[in-house]
Amino acid sequence: MLRRCTAPSLMLLVVLLLLVPGCKKSQPAQVPAEEDREQATETRVVPPPTDTRAASEEVDSGGFAGDDAGDSGDFREETISVTELHERLGAVYFAYDSYDLSPTSLATLRENAEVLKAYPTFRVAVEGHCDERGTIDYNLALGEKRAASVRDYLASLGVERERVRIITFGEERPVDTGHTEAAWSKNRRAEFLVER
């Protein structure tokens, strides 16, 4: 269908693509207000990803190639920055030697699920971590289990499993290197990492 588009319509599309990101940069408040977040994203995710790619291919072959043509591919995801999305995906914490999700964790993950559903083009990695106690080997499996619990729960809330990669670091990446319960409780966690 798209391949049969006329040259003028393609040019119009390119012009639109060039203009829209420019406007966006002047609006730093990219996170939509709670009530109209869904709507906001839907209206902004235009044109659909496949169309964009096809359009830029056509532009390239049509001699309009340039730096701007490449930018058009990123446009569709720029409704929220990676950093901002990352900040909105809260970490969850676990009891010692446990991969059960606490009521607090469940609440955090429900919020995270809403955020993830609002920005369906982003993929995330869930990192599973442990405190320093216990063996290195077992903590790798425990970290995996923690991350998997998070993914399972997100999936039950409608976040596609394919969007969530899990990766364990066992006890290898503490946020607090202390040797007290205060430090350990911060380290027994699952955190989100935003991937494109």
Added chain:
Amino acid sequence: MPESKRSWSCLLLAVVLLGSATLGVSAQEPTRLEGTIQGQGATQIKIAIPDPKFPPGAEEIGAELLQTLRDDLDYGGYFDLVDPNLYELVPVEGDVVRHEDWLSIGADALLLTRLRFDMGRLDLEAWLYDNTNGTQQLGKRYGGTAELARRVAHKLADELVQHYTGRPGIALTRIAFVSKHGDNKEIYLVDYDGRRLRRLTTTDSLNLSPTWSPNGEELAFVSWRGRQPGVYVMSAEGKLGVLNTVGGEFSSSPGWSPEGRRLAYASDLAGTTEIYVLDRIAAKNRRLTYNPAIDTSPAISPNAREIAFTSDRTGTPQIYVMDFEGVNVRRVSWTGSYNESAVWSPRGDRLAYTSRVEGKFHIVVLDLTSGETQRLTHDVANHENPSWSPDGRHIVYASDATGEYQIYTMRADGTRQVQLTRGPASFTPDWSR
């Protein structure tokens, strides 16, 4: 002054003569160790190893060679080295070996050496004597460049162990482990005595659990060098090889089969961490566990009939043993609420593992025949990741006794703890076969 010294020597000689009168009983059977090495308190060979005359230019290297040899024999536990201060009590008269005099200072055995040093090359000759009957037991000759002095000493030490026990010594073994580099960990090797430390990987990523293949030519390990943590294999020189594991988002805990063809490991391919065995030649994987709990840390028994592993299927990590095919699973650890990383003794009669006792982690040994557990470490620190020496007489492990984790060895009864590493924090040691 000379007189008083002589009388002091005479007194000393008298004392050791008295001592050797009782010790002399066991000296009548030169191969007596064969029967006693199985037991706990071993009868040790009392041996004297006097320094030879060091050739010019080889004083230092010669002294290091002889000391390495003595250290090896002392460490191995089969030998009791006669105090070198007593050697001067034995008069030297040309080439005559005065066996009675050596016997009188308590030396049932005597190792004499001759060292030559020419153009940077060492040439060592060694003769082992049984002083109880004056016979020569062994004659050996080694040559090599000066850098190989320690190796020559290790080789000779292993010869002596082999001669008396009929079993290979451990003086040429190495220990692989990981050391902290900022956020990452790299793989290192060190000789069993803590010498000749060398770095094997420069990946700027996280590497853990290097595990020796039975022939000592390869190391399997866990690395984050890819997108997901996985099990890799490399040569002992650091060259990466191919390993056809099932992948998954995470695989870990490699454990070799005794013939080196198969590798057990854990992977989350099925959604939960399960145990798999890879046949490297057939490039086929077989899943062994089917349990929603964590199943990890597989260790294949020395006869390849069983696999020990950790599972938290009862709510806490415990040690289980199953048949190699994955059936007949039985729990073997019954004390404590955290038991992990089991490794088989070379004879397959014991399992060493990490156990939580009063909030700290300790090395324990489970005797599979009697079902009895012996705790090997008792200080207030943590101790993890035991690995047996190939002769089953020692265990290497990581401990945070100094405040951060370092690598240590100890005898298999928990005595004689020796710190091997002193640099950056170090973890997951594995003793070469």
